Amino acid sequence: MTWTFVNDTFAEEGKATLQTGDLAIQRGYAVFDFFRTNNNVPLFLDDYLDRFFHSAAALFITIPYTRSRVAEIIFELIQKNNLPQSGIRMIATGGYSPDSYTPVQGNFILQQQAIQLPDAARFEAGIRIMTHPYQRDLPAVKSINYLMGIWLQKQLQEKGLDDVLYVHNDIISEFPRANIFIITPERTLATPAHHVLAGITRKKILEFAGALLPVETRDISVRELKNAAEVFMTSTTKRILPVTEIDGIRVGNGKAGPFTRQLLEQFIRLQEPGYGT
Structure with a gap:
């Protein structure tokens, strides 16, 4: 079983949910970043967090957590999944926009998966x-x-x-x-x-x-x-x-x-x- 984090909740990957009104679904409006872990250690995490928060700010997407809290959640996810060689995807969406067009407070998603590098x-x-x-x-x-x-x-x-x-x-x-x-x-x-x-x-x-x-x-x-x-x-x-x-x-x-x-x-x-x- 692999755990995923959506907003304030850890859930099994197949049971994590996002409402269909989110701008990511309605308009494809969201940002993400993706980094690797090596022996359960995130690689170059500060660089990826910098880019993730920069991308969100550039698209006027509000990430509902501070940078330090995002880092804490990442380490919690790593501990729960124990996938030593993996990739972690961070997503910040445009949120549940009332007019399906204007960004509001975003939703935050973390996913982790095992990966294999080119041999x-x-x-x-x-x-x-x-x-x-x-x-x-x-x-x-x-x-x-x-x-x-x-x-x-x-x-x-x-x-x-x-x-x-x-x-x-x-x-x-x-x-x-x-x-x-x-x-x-x-x-x-x-x-x-x-x-x-x-x-x-x-x-x-x-x-x-x-x-x-x-x-x-x-x-x-x-x-x-x-x-x-x-x-x-x-x-x-x-x-x-x-x-x-x-x-x-x-x-x-x-x-x-x-x-x-x-x-x-x-x-x-x-x-x-x-x-x-």
Whole structure:
């Protein structure tokens, strides 16, 4: 049995309820965040709480608990479920709006589930992607609006591809659920600076990667992307995964590059117990 928290109550996952009048259901209006635990220790929790509360404030959603109380509830949930390697989702909704349009005090939800990270074989295989012209609404906010990403799933399946990278005016931005980095032929690490969600994995890589090679946050064109020496995605659940093909064009030698490997090794070291809590 897995426990879920909704407002003031812990309930079995299948028995947790939210009224249908909530703006999350009526209009898809809510924010969320998602972090991992390692041996029942939340990873980079302060960073995820910062982003969660920032997203809620940006959408005028009132979280019915203080930041410190949210942290307490998270640890209570971890203790009740005892899922050492897991993912925890925090959701703050637009609330039970009387006109189904105006945000009121939000509802707060915590869910926990066991997760499995990509194994060595998945890393070695990398991912094959396509580009698609699109820019998310309010990209600095982690909202529940994944309309385009989900709509494109059928096309990805038909083409046998793994993910889609959004592009706007020939400048790349992000995946629906991940950030992107390139390593240029001149051995510089670069990631888009504008119109992207500030990923926590992205943030950690930007903090430590300078010890390995020069780092830049800037606009990156589709042409530069396709001529990069290495390309990889970053996210909470994927950590770092190489991109080996873009729109049918092979990246580098079609395998994980040496810098991508080094960055993953360093990031894994950050996630040992005692770090990032």
